[in-house]
Amino acid sequence: MTDEKLALLRAHRNNISRYHRLLQTELTECERRFIERRLSEERSAMERIAAATFPITFPIGSVMNATTLEATSNHC
Numbered sequence: 001m002t003d004e005k006l007a008l009l010r011a012h013r014n015n016i017s018r019y020h021r022l023l024q025t026e027l028t029e030c031e032r033r034f035i036e037r038r039l040s041e042e043r044s045a046m047e048r049i050a051a052a053t054f055p056i057t058f059p060i061g062s063v064m065n066a067t068t069l070e071a072t073s074n075h076c
Contacts, residue, residue: 005053012046 019039027035 002053005049008049009046009053012042012049015042016046 016039019035019042022035023032023039
């Protein structure tokens with residue numbers, strides 16, 4: 001199961017790279033909008049798969065507090 005999800009993540013990453021390269025070329029406004037929409041869809045799909053595969057999250061406040069405490073303890 002994880003191998004399948006990793007393969008999906010790689011496929012989305014490759015598509016994102018391809019869309020970034022295409023955006024560097026000369027495109028009509030319609031083509032650009034289409035590619036930007038697809039790029040957004042690929043990023044969203046990749047984020048969903050990554051969140052489901054690796055559900056570890058860190059509360060931002062906890063990280064900020066730990067960083068602040070570490071910084072202040074180093075100055076004493």
